[in-house]
Each structure stands twice: as C-alpha cells, then as structure tokens.
Amino acid sequence: MSNVLALIEVSHRGEMAASARGLLAAAATLGSPVAVVVSAAPLADDDVAWLGELGAVRVYAALTAAAGTVLVAPAVDALGAAIDAYSPVAVLTANSVDGREAAGRLAVRVGGSVLADVVQVRSDNGTVVARHSVFGGAYTVDSVVEGGLPILTIRQGAIEGQAPSATAAVDEAFLDTPSEGAAVIDGFNDDAVVSARPELRTAATVVSGGRGLGSPENFALVEQLADTLGAAVGASRAAVDAGYVAQTAQVGQTGVSVSPQLYVALGISGAIQHRAGMQTAKTIVAINKDEDAPIFEVADFGIVGDIFTVVPKLIEAVKARSN
Amino acid sequence: MKIVVLVKQVPDTAEERKLNLATGQLDREATDSVVDEINERALEAALRLKDADKGTEVVAMTMGPADAVQALRKALSMGADSAVHIVDDSLNGADTGRTAATLAAALRVTGFDVVLAGNESTDGRGGVVPAMVAEHLKLPLLGSLVSADIADDGVHGVRQGEGGTLTVRAALPAIVTVTERFPEARFPNFKGILTAKRKPVTTLSAAELDVPAGVSRTVVVATVERPPRAAGRKLIDDGTAADELAEFLVANRLV
Ligand SMILES: Cc1cc2nc3c(=O)[nH]c(=O)nc-3n(C[C@H](O)[C@H](O)[C@H](O)COP(=O)(O)OP(=O)(O)OC[C@H]3O[C@@H](n4cnc5c(N)ncnc54)[C@H](O)[C@@H]3O)c2cc1C
Numbered sequence: 001m002s003n004v005l006a007l008i009e010v011s012h013r014g015e016m017a018a019s020a021r022g023l024l025a026a027a028a029t030l031g032s033p034v035a036v037v038v039s040a041a042p043l044a045d046d047d048v049a050w051l052g053e054l055g056a057v058r059v060y061a062a063l064t065a066a067a068g069t070v071l072v073a074p075a076v077d078a079l080g081a082a083i084d085a086y087s088p089v090a091v092l093t094a095n096s097v098d099g100r101e102a103a104g105r106l107a108v109r110v111g112g113s114v115l116a117d118v119v120q121v122r123s124d125n126g127t128v129v130a131r132h133s134v135f136g137g138a139y140t141v142d143s144v145v146e147g148g149l150p151i152l153t154i155r156q157g158a159i160e161g162q163a164p165s166a167t168a169a170v171d172e173a174f175l176d177t178p179s180e181g182a183a184v185i186d187g188f189n190d191d192a193v194v195s196a197r198p199e200l201r202t203a204a205t206v207v208s209g210g211r212g213l214g215s216p217e218n219f220a221l222v223e224q225l226a227d228t229l230g231a232a233v234g235a236s237r238a239a240v241d242a243g244y245v246a247q248t249a250q251v252g253q254t255g256v257s258v259s260p261q262l263y264v265a266l267g268i269s270g271a272i273q274h275r276a277g278m279q280t281a282k283t284i285v286a287i288n289k290d291e292d293a294p295i296f297e298v299a300d301f302g303i304v305g306d307i308f309t310v311v312p313k314l315i316e317a318v319k320a321r322s323n
Numbered sequence: 324m325k326i327v328v329l330v331k332q333v334p335d336t337a338e339e340r341k342l343n344l345a346t347g348q349l350d351r352e353a354t355d356s357v358v359d360e361i362n363e364r365a366l367e368a369a370l371r372l373k374d375a376d377k378g379t380e381v382v383a384m385t386m387g388p389a390d391a392v393q394a395l396r397k398a399l400s401m402g403a404d405s406a407v408h409i410v411d412d413s414l415n416g417a418d419t420g421r422t423a424a425t426l427a428a429a430l431r432v433t434g435f436d437v438v439l440a441g442n443e444s445t446d447g448r449g450g451v452v453p454a455m456v457a458e459h460l461k462l463p464l465l466g467s468l469v470s471a472d473i474a475d476d477g478v479h480g481v482r483q484g485e486g487g488t489l490t491v492r493a494a495l496p497a498i499v500t501v502t503e504r505f506p507e508a509r510f511p512n513f514k515g516i517l518t519a520k521r522k523p524v525t526t527l528s529a530a531e532l533d534v535p536a537g538v539s540r541t542v543v544v545a546t547v548e549r550p551p552r553a554a555g556r557k558l559i560d561d562g563t564a565a566d567e568l569a570e571f572l573v574a575n576r577l578v
Contacts, residue, residue: 011486071482071491072454072464095450096485097442097467104423104454105464113420113539116449129544135340140547141347148539153451183463183493190487205577229578237503247469247483247504253336253445254361254503262577273336279552283577285568291559298552301571305560313565321573 002031003086005060007075007093007102008051010039012068012188016047018199019094019156024055026121026154027092028163030128034058034086035168038078038175040067048168055163060085064175069185073178075102076109081173083110083149090128092121095153103151112149119158128152136253136276155257157201191246200232200249205262208234208251208278211242212267212288212307219244221311222266228315234258234278236268252277266307270295287311324475324495325380326369327433328403329426329440329453330362332387332394336445347543348416349446351388358394361441363401363508365501369439370402370509372473380404382433386414386425392524399519400511406522407433411529418541419447421534423455428532430460435496437478442467442500453500463493469504 004027009017020035027033035056037043043061051059062078079091079102091106093099095117107114115130122129128150132141144150200206207229209222219239226233234251235244251258253273263281268274270286270293278284279298286299289306296302303310334340334354341353366383373379383398385391386409395406409429417425430438443450457464465471469488471480478497482489483504511519556571558564572578 009485017485071489072466076458097483098485100450101454101464101466104419104451105458107420107451107539108423108455108458111537111539113418113537113541114449114451114455115541116419116447116451134342138340138549138551139342140545140549141342141543142545143347143541143543146540146542148537153449181457181461181463183465183491183497185489185491187490188484188487189481189490247502254443262572271337272339276336283575284552285572291557296557297554299557300555301568302555302557303560303564303568304557305564310560310565310568314568317566317569318572318578321569322578 002089003034004031005034005036005079005082005086005088005091007079007099008035008037009094009096009098010037014039016050017094019096020051021054021162022156022159023092023094023154025161025163026159028055029121030090030123032057033163034060034082034088036060036062036078036082038062038064038067038074040065042172043170048170052168053165055166056168057166059168059170061170061172062175063172064177066177070178071183071185072098072101072105073182074175076105077175077178079106080109081175085171090150090152092152092154095155100153103153107151110149112151113145115143115145115150115152117155118152119155121152133257133280137280197226198230198232200234200256201258203232204260205229205231206234206258206260207231207264207266208236208268209239209244209266210236210268211238213239213244216244221307225264225266225311225315228318236274265295266311268295269293270298324372324378324436325382325434326372326437326439327382327384327430327435328362328366328369328398329438330366330383330385330394330398331359331444332356332385332391333359333444333446340446342546344546344548347546356390356393358397359441359444361443361501361503364503364505365439365441366398366401366403367508368471368501368505373402382407384426384429384433385409386422395524396519397511399522400515401509402515404522406524407527408524409527409532413529419449419451419455420537420539423452424459424534424537425529425532426452427456427459428534429527430456432527432532437473437495438498440498440500442502453498457498462496462498464498465491465493466500467502468499469502471499471501473499
C-alpha cells in the first residue's frame with residue numbers, strides 16, 4: 001500500500017500533540033501511515049507504542065539538535081528526507097501554526113501543492129480528495145492536487161475515529177542543522193493553567209461567553225455552566241478583546257471552528273463572524289436578553305432573558321436532573 | 324528600513340459570502356470587497372515604525388483583479404508611501420502556490436528589509452502563503468506573532484503556539500505575520516485621503532515577473548451549498564425557561 005506521511009508535533013516538553021490521532025486516522029484512509037517525528041532526544045518506547053496504537057505503521061524519527069531551537073525548519077527538513085525515503089502519495093500536517101508553515105515551505109521545496117484546512121479525506125481511484133468547510137460551513141468544497149504531491153493541513157478536531165492500531169517499526173535518521181533562512185526560538189512560555197476541561201476543538205459540548213458577561217469576574221458563570229455540562233469554554237472575539245478570557249478560546253471566523261453536539265452561547269449577539277465558527281454544531285442553545293439578537297436565527301433553543309438569572313437556575317436544574 | 328506589507332482584498336466577512344457552485348470560485352458580485360482586517364493590522368504595525376522613524380519606507384503590495392487597486396488606495400490613504408499592484412488575467416483563480424510564487428517574484432523586484440502580512444486571510448483561511456513566500460526567498464518567517472519588535476538588527480517577537488507562546492527572533496531580511504492580537508488599524512484621515520491620490524502605484528504583470536508556471540496546482544472538483552439552519556424554539560424567560568431548557572437537554576441526551 002502507498003505510504004502517507006503524517007507530521008506529528010512534539011511539544012518542547014516532549015509531549016506528542018493530540019492532533020496525532022486525527023492525522024493518523026486520515027492517513028490510514030489514504031494508505032499506510034508513516035508518522036514523522038522530529039526531536040532532539042531519541043523517542044521513548046512508550047511514544048512509539050502510542051503512535052502505533054493510533055495507526056502508525058512506521059515511525060520516521062528524525063533527530064536533530066535544532067528541534068526546539070530552530071522554528072519549523074527542522075520539520076520541513078525531516079519531511080523532505082522522509083519523502084525521499086518513502087515516496088508518499090500525500091503528506092499530512094495539522095492545520096496548526098507550525099503545521100501549516102511546514103506544509104507551505106514543503107510545497108515550494110518539493111514541488112507540491114497545499115490543500116488547506118481539510119475536514120475530511122478520501123481516495124478516489126488513487127486520487128487524494130480533500131474536503132473543506134468554507135465560509136463557516138456554508139459550503140462544502142472538494143479539491144485535489146494535479147501534477148504534484150498533495151500536502152494537506154488537517155483541521156484539528158475535524159477527523160473522527162481512530163485508525164486500526166499497528167506495531168510501529170522505527171526508522172531513525174539524523175538531520176543536519178538548518179543553516180540558512182530559519183528563525184530561532186529563544187524560549188517557551190507555556191499557558192499557565194492546564195485545565196481539566198475538554199479541549200475546545202474536540203469537545204462534545206461547548207459553552208461560550210460574550211461581551212454580555214460584562215467582566216472577567218462574571219465570566220466565571222460561563223465556566224460554571226461548562227463544568228456542570230462537562231464542556232469546553234469558548235468565547236466571542238469581543239469577550240477576548242475585553243480580556244475576559246484567553247484568545248485561544250475564541251470561536252469564529254478568526255478563531256477556532258467547532259462542531260460539537262451542543263453549543264451554548266451566553267451573552268453573544270451572534271455576529272456572522274461568530275456564527276462562522278459554530279453554526280455547524282448539532283444543537284445550538286442561546287441565552288440573550290435582546291430578543292432580536294441574530295444568534296436566535298441559528299438557535300434550536302433560545303431563551304430571551306438575563307444570563308445572570310437564567311444560568312444559575314439552569315445549573316441547578318441540570319444538577320437536579322442528573323442526580 | 325523598507326517594509327512591504329502584503330494586502331488582500333477579500334469579501335466582507337460581515338455579509339453572506341457566496342461561492343460560484345460551478346467553478347468553486349468566489350462570487351465577487353455577492354458581497355462588497357474590503358481590505359482584510361488582518362492586513363490592516365499588519366499595515367498599522369508598519370506605520371507605527373514609520374511614525375517613530377521617518378526614514379522608514381512602507382510599500383503596500385497586492386495581487387488581485389483591477390479593482391483591488393482600491394485596497395491599495397486605502398493603504399496609501401492610511402499612510403503607506405507607495406503601492407505595487409500585480410494584476411494579470413492569467414492569475415485569475417490562482418491557488419496558494421501560484422500566488423506565493425508571484426508575490427515572491429514581485430518582492431524580488433521591489434526589494435525589502437521586512438515583509439509584513441496577516442497570519443491568515445478570512446476568505447481562504449489557508450495561512451500558507453507567507454511560508455511559501457519565505458521558502459521561495461530562502462528567508463526566515465516569524466509567523467503568527469502576537470507582538471513584535473522590529474529594528475535594524477532584526478525582529479524579536481512572541482509567537483502564538485499550540486500550548487502557549489514562544490519567544491522568537493530572526494535577522495533581516497525576514498517575513499513576519501501578525502495575528503489579531505496586534506492593535507487595530509488607524510482610520511485614514513482627510514489629509515491622507517487627499518495625498519493618497521498623488522502617491523505612486525506601480526503595476527506589474529505576470530509576464531513581467533516571469534514566474535515559472537509550476538506543474539503542481541490545486542483544483543476544485545465539487546462545491547456544495549449547505550442548507551441554512553432554521554431557527555427553533557424561542558422562549559421569553561418568565562422564570563421557568565431554565566427548567567424548560569434543562570428538560571430539553573435531558574430529552575435530547577445532551578447532558
Ligand atoms: C475580520 C473579522 C473577524 C472576526 N472574527 C470573529 C471571531 O472569530 N469570533 C467572534 O466572536 N467575533 C469575530 N468578529 C467580531 C464580530 O463581528 C462581533 O463583534 C463579535 O462577535 C461580538 O461579540 P459579542 O457577541 O460577545 O458582543 P456583542 O455583539 O456586543 O453582543 C453582546 C450580547 O450580549 C447580550 N447581553 C448583554 N448583557 C446580557 C445579559 N445580562 N444577559 C443576556 N444577554 C446579554 C446583548 O444583548 C448582546 O447581544 C470578527 C470581526 C471581523 C471584522
């Protein structure tokens with residue numbers, strides 16, 4: 001079967017990125033998954049076993065002192081070398097900050113093309129077909145690459161399921177330090193709280209708060225409902241701009257796109273740019289005191305009311321029913 | 324210092340954007356075109372450097388159809404010194420690869436110390452063009468920065484990563500992309516609008532730039548419109564709405 005490369009990101013603390021599951025699942029639908037991992041120290045047996053469980057048939061372990069000190073270039077070099085080694089039919093990266101830069105550079109270097117922000121993949125008689133969700137899910141677009149290597153950036157959280165597990169064979173390689181044209185990493189500043197809440201992109205339930213919360217202190221109401229529902233916390237851009245919550249929580253046109261089973265919008269007007277990131281949710285619930293707020297146009301269940309009276313009652317009512 | 328800011332004309336995100344179902348390309352008639360907001364933030368960053376040091380030269384560059392010159396006019400009225408418009412019918416529907424190759428060729432012509440761009444456009448959302456340009460030019464890319472300190476000895480910035488931020492740097496020349504954490508752009512003032520008319524706009528064609536047509540390209544094979552969402556129940560809270568919502572969530576197995 002044809003090889004498909006999947007670039008697996010590793011944090012500077014040595015943790016494999018959660019996007020690995022979706023990448024390897026997508027790779028397995030196109031061919032035989034080869035996980036490409038760049039690190040300064042050899043991979044632990046546990047990491048190799050974990051990649052195998054997620055479907056990696058081989059692991060291309062590229063070792064370089066530049067991992068963690070040079071930005072993205074080591075990943076591009078590793079993918080380039082892995083292309084020579086495995087002649088893949090496609091290369092997959094996460095649609096992350098690092099992943100898409102690696103994809104862009106790689107396309108130029110090896111004469112391929114990027115299919116960006118892919119939500120689904122399939123093979124049509126050997127042709128790799130990528131599906132995109134465009135303009136906030138208003139359109140579904142399928143695209144292919146002609147004349148070169150398809151390089152796909154996969155939207156994080158979009159691919160469901162898991163590839164059949166395998167026992168991964170490891171091929172180790174040593175990379176030279178990138179010499180020209182690379183940016184340098186001087187340090188990492190990790191997000192302080194590693195929250196126990198589910199990850200926003202993959203959560204089954206998302207509770208988001210907007211400017212209607214009014215202050216960072218009041219935003220705790222969003223978190224309380226999220227914890228009652230076992231949900232991830234999201235936000236509108238206005239809430240982020242006002243400093244109620246970190247930018248990584250932003251849902252919408254220029255934030256994260258989510259498609260959970262349940263999306264709850266609290267004090268969010270439902271501007272088209274916000275809807276662009278959540279309107280493909282299965283069920284949408286909105287609470288807003290403005291009866292004409294556009295969020296109600298997409299809500300399956302809307303309450304015209306004050307979040308500060310409705311939400312505490314909702315929390316009690318849900319708790320009462322789950323007991 | 325010479326800064327080239329890449330700007331893109333996009334359909335206004337405040338309106339309902341449309342694709343042509345036959346070609347998969349943007350329906351330009353359906354919405355107004357605006358300068359992508361993230362490019363305005365990139366331009367603002369360049370203009371602040373110019374405010375601090377009058378020796379800074381700011382060039383706005385776009386690739387786009389004839390009316391994309393409006394985006395350049397806006398950039399000039401905000402304070403850019405000159406503009407470059409790459410316009411050519413052969414570039415209609417260009418994919419990210421062709422776009423990046425063309426921009427890189429134009430950047431070689433204009434020369435620069437820093438190229439500033441947005442981290443991703445609101446229409447394509449690919450976020451790959453700056454990296455492609457950087458690879459063509461064999462230059463460092465400091466992408467997705469939340470803040471940057473741009474000086475003659477290089478760029479120091481903070482990059483938004485997956486689980487936190489990174490402190491990064493590169494020597495000049497370099498490509499830099501900004502995120503929404505950068506300040507909002509200034510509005511053009513009256514004087515700016517007047518002087519913009521006298522500022523030079525250079526036009527370049529694909530033929531002049533001699534961009535080799537790459538063999539690899541992306542092709543849209545199907546475009547399907549999703550049915551719009553219908554609104555469901557809407558209750559005015561009379562004190563019982565929270566209970567009804569809890570019932571709804573339980574009935575639909577959402578809790
Ligand atoms: C290029 C571009 C990209 C953008 N990207 C995004 C994006 O990714 N995500 C995003 O969210 N926005 C984005 N926006 C911004 C978007 O246009 C809106 O400004 C933003 O979504 C508004 O956020 P909001 O609904 O929280 O605030 P507002 O529009 O101010 O709405 C607040 C709402 O809270 C309600 N409210 C107030 N108090 C209460 C109360 N006590 N109880 C109940 N309801 C109450 C009000 O009735 C109101 O409807 C973008 C804009 C542009 C131009």
